[in-house]
Each structure stands twice: as structure tokens, then as C-alpha cells.
Amino acid sequence: MASVAIRNVRKAFGPVEVLHGVSVDIADGEFVVLVGPSGCGKSTLLRMLAGLENITAGDIAIGNRVVNQVPPKDRDIAMVFQNYALYPHMTVFDNMAFSMKLAKAPRAVMEAEVGRAAKILGLEQLLQRYPRQLSGGQRQRVAMGRAIVRNPQVFLFDEPLSNLDAKLRVQMRAEIKELHQRLRVTTVYVTHDQIEAMTMADKIVVMNSGNVEQVGPPLELYDNPANLFVAGFIGSPAMNLIPGRIGNGGFEAEGGAVLPLPPTAKNGAGTYGIRPEHMRLDPNGIPAKVQLVEPTGSETQVFLRIGETPLNCAFRERVSAGPGDTIHVSPDLGLVHLFEAGSGRRLAA
């Protein structure tokens, strides 16, 4: 096991720079999730960590050893690929034992190691099957087994759950997290799904177009997003981000709504942010017209309009109002985020 340090790393493909100086510190045994929209450079960063892409500038160190010039096989890492990259012509056993076979390990060692990994993952019955004969979840487990067998310093996961259906994804998510808690190996996990990031990570790195937007524990990112991008990206349903400016009676939103401000509000705010789940039904609140009601069972999402300003709310209560009705809502003032006009940085309350 080892810590990982990424220091001011840049990556350019020809004239196009896709990573503009990324720095992340990963402690030993930590589960770090790189999250961001498609094309933000998170997979590229992971592949640079694995040694599959070279590093244009900056340093990557695994356990205090700078690995910029170290070939992938000597970096002591194991990677689980998005499409699993199982060798189709080898059985599950051979897939998992391949790295040892290349290293000319004795048969007994291979059987012991593969047996250990298979037991952890519940693959004992499948060792003689070929990947084609496995279901998606089983293939995923084999891919992880292949990584476990290597006993690496660092596990790398490249969007490992994106090929699974929704139910299996939730199940495998729990399995991967549980596995990490058992093995305590430093893990870097790439995903574009912020729910995966929130549920699995010890620490989330939010990336956007080649830059790190914010690094922190999941709830820290949820409670105190550093800027508009993180605020909009983390949390589901997404935070309401309402442009406007601070006026006399409150926040004057584009579209006509006037929203109440917390007493500590400072000038200079250009965007008013409130999460849907932080809106509540309040007979003395702002009147708003219901556009659409989406009950999900545990909560009810209501899309409202205050004047012309759209607002998405999520209530624990059942809402009986239908489209066209007027209801009264108010934001939880302690949980309102204000973002600086122009820079988009959050203004500390």
C-alpha cells in the first residue's frame, strides 16, 4: 500500500492541452473518486497514473517514488477497465493468473493466490468458465479478481460500473466499497456519476475541462461547494442556480422572483443557489405556480415557477397540488448558497 501524489501534472495531445496542471494528494489506503463530465480529463489522469499515457509535465509519485519514467508493469498498480478487458480466450482462472504466469510463478502459488481472490469475490464456481459465459456482474468481479491477485499498491478503476444495469450497479458499488474496507488498498476510481462518487469516496476530486474544481470529502462538497460548477454537479436532483442580483427586498432573480436572503449575505452575488431538498412548504412563503409534479415515493419533486423564474423543489411531504395550482414555498435560509458574479466562486456566508 502506498500514498499517491500528483503534482502539477499536465497532459497535451499534440497542440491540445487536456490537463492544465492538476495536483491531488492521496493518502495511503484512501478511496479517491475522480468525477467530472465526459471529456474533463479524469480518465486521462488515471491512465497517466497507470503509465498508459506519458506525462507532459509535472510529477506523479506512488509511495514517494516518482514514476514518470517507470513502465506500467513496474508501478505496482492494478487497473479495472471500463470494458473489463478480460482475455476472451482464457478461462477465469487463467485470466486471474495471467500476471503470475508471465512472472513464471509456480502452479501451486497461482492456485493459492487465485483461490484467495476467488473466495473474496465468490468466484470459486466460475474458475473454469470463459468470460463469454459470464454475466456482466460476474465479469466485473473477475476483472477485480485479476487486480486483487496482483496485490498492488494502488487499485485503479476506470468507470467500472458504466456497462452494468442500474440495479447491478448499486449492488457492485456496495461490493467495491466493501472490498476496499476489507483490503484497505489505496484506490483511485474514475466515474462521471456523482452518486457513485458521493456514496463510495473518502475524498472526491471534481474535475472540469482539465482542471480540478474542488477536492474534499463527499459531504463537504455537498455542503460547501467551492463554485458554481461543483454546486451544480454534486447532488441529485441538482441545485437550483438562479442568476440575478441582490436588491433591496432580497435577491432579485432574472424572471421576476424575489428570494429571501440570509442575514449574512454580502454584496456581489450573481447567482442564488438552493438545493431542491432545502425548499419547504410554507403557508407564509413565496407563492409559486406548479408546472410539473414528479412523485418518487420517498419524496416528491415539484417544478415551480415564481413569475418567470423556474425553481425545482423536493419535498418529503406528499404534495396534492397539480399543474397550474399555486403553492407557497420558502428556502431554508441557512442553506442558501450565494455565488460571486463573474468568477462563480461561492461567497462564504
Added chain:
Amino acid sequence: MSATTAAAWSRTRQEPNWLVRLFEWKPFLVIACLLPAVGLLTVFLTYPLGLGIWLAFTDTTIGRRGIWVGLENFEYLLEDPLWWNAVFYSVFYTGVATVGKFALGLWLALLLNNHMPFKSLLRAIILLPWIVPTVLSAIAFWWIYDPQFSIISFLLVDILGVRSTNIDFLGSAWPARWSLIAANVWRGIPFVAISLLAGLQTISPSLYEAALLDGSTAWQRFRYITFPMLLPILAIVMTFSIIFTFTDFQLVYAITRGGPVNSTHLLATLAFQRGIPGGQLGEGAAIAVSMIPFLVFATLFSYFGLARRKWQQGEGND
């Protein structure tokens, strides 16, 4: 508001005319669609093949209708040293040329599978020997192998000075045999290279990355990933290549016509030689028919020996 009701209207069904009905009648449609294909196959494939096999069992010569002689032609062939010679050279030619084509073709395919400048241009150039009509390239090789004007001899004697005499490529048996094989390899490489390149491109790059992380060397990646993954396509390409090479006619006939002293006859050229210039149609047909068992064997060998792999078959456990 006065309610005006539209006149009741319903879409009138038009009775289809007889032609439409005919084409909607499935048995007719099946026959109408199959007929052209069946007709072509019958006239250009079944009939010549059937006639050839029939002729092999008769003593037909040019200008004389033959009678059924049973296996007499084949019995004669078994005692004919020229036939044995052609069998030997056909097998030798096919074997050596196939090994050469696949060694070079695979090497070329692996090279072209890498990223390199002018990749598509290079791939197009590779195809040139394949698209040039065989007879034209055969004539070119005839010049290359010419005892007096050969460019190879010119290079070795006049430019490099490593030899003092021209090479006699086609004047004696073994040099002629090897020369023809070289020409065949040259002509066959593009087919192998392009087919294998297509096969290589179906191998997911992430498999190589996974193998890279697993600690493989370049040779191990070829040995454990590329080669086994390529095997199914290799088998099919090899089957085709063996069939094309074994039945080759143009190259040999255009360069040596089976000479010197019948040493480079393939079964196909010998069959033609006997049947048409020699006039012994029955015997020529018998030689042609005698290729069938070899081809069937080669096909079955590559099909069962190489093509079927358990990992390719879907479900069906154990």
C-alpha cells in the same frame, strides 16, 4: 352552433390487380427470387463441375465422344510419374508458399497495425500486387527471372559485383521451382496481410493495456494475446490461401508452362496440358478431379484444427 356532420366516409379498399396478387403469393415469390441465382449457379458452376467429373470417367479426346471407362484414367495416373511429380510440386508449392505468405503477411499486418505516418497510403500500396492481373505480374516476373536481362542478375553481377555470371532462374528444376514460389508469395502477401490486419483491428486495445499492466513483454503480448485472438481469422484466411495456391494455374503457366522438363507442373497446369494441348480430355479431367481430395483435406484440416475454439462459442457451459 350548428352541428354539421361530415358524410360518412370510409377508405375504399381497391382490389389489387392480378400482378400484385401474383407477387404477394409466397410460392411464386420464392421461386422468382431464387431462379436467377439457381440458374447462374447451374450454368456456370454445377454443369462444368459435373461435366468435368463425368469426363474423368470417360476416354474422351478432343473431337471424339468418349465412352465410360470407370476408374481406368485414375489407375493410369497412379502409374504416371508426371502426375506424381505434379502432386509433389503442388503440395510443396502450396506448403512453402503458404508458410512464406503467412510469415511475411503477418509481419506486415503487425507493422501496419501500428500508428505511423501515411498509414492508409501504405495500406493501399500493400494491395498493389493483389490488384494487378496475375498474368501481368507473371510476365513481369518472367522478365525478372530472364537468364539474360534479369534485374536481379544485373544487380548482383554489374552493380554489386558479388557474382560473375547471371543466375539461371528458370533453366533447371529446383531454381525454377523456388522462383515460382517466390512469385506466388509476392502475389499472395497482400491478401494475407490485409485480412490479418482486419483481424488485428478487432482486438480491443484495452487487452494490450491490461497485459501491459500484468507485466508482459512485447513477445508475450503477441504469444498470449495477439496470436490466440487472431487464430480464428488466421484459419479462415489460411483455408482460402491454401485453396488458391493449390489450384494456381496462371502464374506457373505464364512463367514456365510447367517446364523445364515438366518439373514445375502443378496439378492444374498438368490437367490443362493433358486435356487441351494434349487432347486427352478424359485424362485431363481425371487430373483435375484428383485435386478434390487434397482440397477437401486441407479445408477440413484448417477448419477443425484451427477455427473452432471453445471461448468463441457463446453459452453452453463446461
